[in-house]
Amino acid sequence: MGAGHAHKLYRHGHSPVHGLPPHTKLAAVFCFVIVVVSTPREAMWAFALYAVLLAAVAYAARVPAGFLLKRLLIEIPFVAFAVLMPFVAQGERVDVLGMSLSVNGLWGAWNVLAKGTLGVAASVLLASTTELRELLLGLQRLRLPPLLVQIASFMIRYGDVITDEMRRMKIARESRGFEASGVKHWGVLAKSAGALFIRSYERGERVHLAMVSRGYAGSMPVIDDVSASRAQWSYALTLPCAALVVCLLGWLL
């Protein structure tokens, strides 16, 4: 049993980056990604500099390179997409190793790959230094619609409860000799899914009763008011500001 909602991406630590209020980190990553996306794709050196910036953040957060690289694997689908682009794109073509590739496609692939990797890397860094719970507080603080934040909190709280219910239903099915093997069993699975939905819905009603009984009137009370000092904001925003300088240079040069 771990403490807190340790998700797979989170890496426990006490670095200065871990200690930043969550909404400053969210804002920083968001701005960083916007800046990266608006950089001209021809300015290749700019992307190298962004990578260096992220490496500096990872160093400050004491997130090892191996950890970060392993989690970057999420973006493999993007890579596959990017690899295809030079083959299928239209327009002027160049010959590489005897293959005729589209120049436009090559640039497009590079664009997706470089920007995608940087965006994913920044998000992975955010996730590995911020607990899920904190992220939600940060979103709440950044004035995201409260309903969305509430839905996300309930997903965290009840995800395990529902998975557990699903597991119990599976055990009950298998104890009675049911083995899902092929299309003819989909009917049973569909009925289980229906039962799970009804159970979850009824639980929702009971939870709502419990909330109303404790004074809920439509909005979640603020329990932990996360607030950031000016110093914390400027520390967090160093990343997107440095990136912005690089981006502007990219446009000018």
Place this chain on the structure above:
Amino acid sequence: MTVSPTPLSPASLEVGGLAYAYPDGHQALFGVDLTIGRGERVALLGPNGAGKTTLVLHLNGILTGGAGTVTVAGLPVGKRHMAEIRRKVGIVFQDPDDQLFMPTVREDVAFGPAAAGVKGPELEARVHKALAQVGMADFADRPPHHLSFGQRRRVAVATVLVMEPEILVLDEPSSNLDPASRRELADILRSLDVTVLMVTHDLPYALELCPRSVILSEGVIAADGTTGDLLADEDLMRAHRLELPFGFDPKSVKV
């Protein structure tokens, strides 16, 4: 022992002529009368489907619209004082997974007072006090689903105690608890200085904790008296489908 309320302080709970039919037409309560004095611990016994939960949901105004009145510490349950009533009546529901809906124990306990506008160090202090009362202060930052069932039940009690309620209402508090957790919960409930209404099937538990019991059967209060006397009345118990565990003799128990 029936503590008669002192004339100056109104009874914690007064239910008069309460009748209720569900929207589908099924009538669950047929005129319930019940008075509980301040500081009393009363068990509400009754077979499945007797209307116990329906009665409980009337106590804090979740269900309304039937005939009769409910008064909590002199305050009538109704639209006008709803927030105040919900603060005064603390209901612990049967399944702690329904009761504990926040990501951490601390936030869950803080939910009620925070909704009432308490914040900062005062909120922190109240949360800590409530968790300490149920012996769970060390678990404040744990997510509820990582706790044992007994621990979750205790936290559920804390989420209500933190509101400093006039009356604590527990729906089947001993269900699903192993003997040790059952005893721990009993110790906690006994140590509290608050009026308690405990809905239960667990007759030994009622005898252990509540000097007085009432039997709700088919939507009316069928009996009201000392728990020992009620449990010893075999005809009464049989008439209301209440059965003592095998080998348990209420007359032999010294409370």
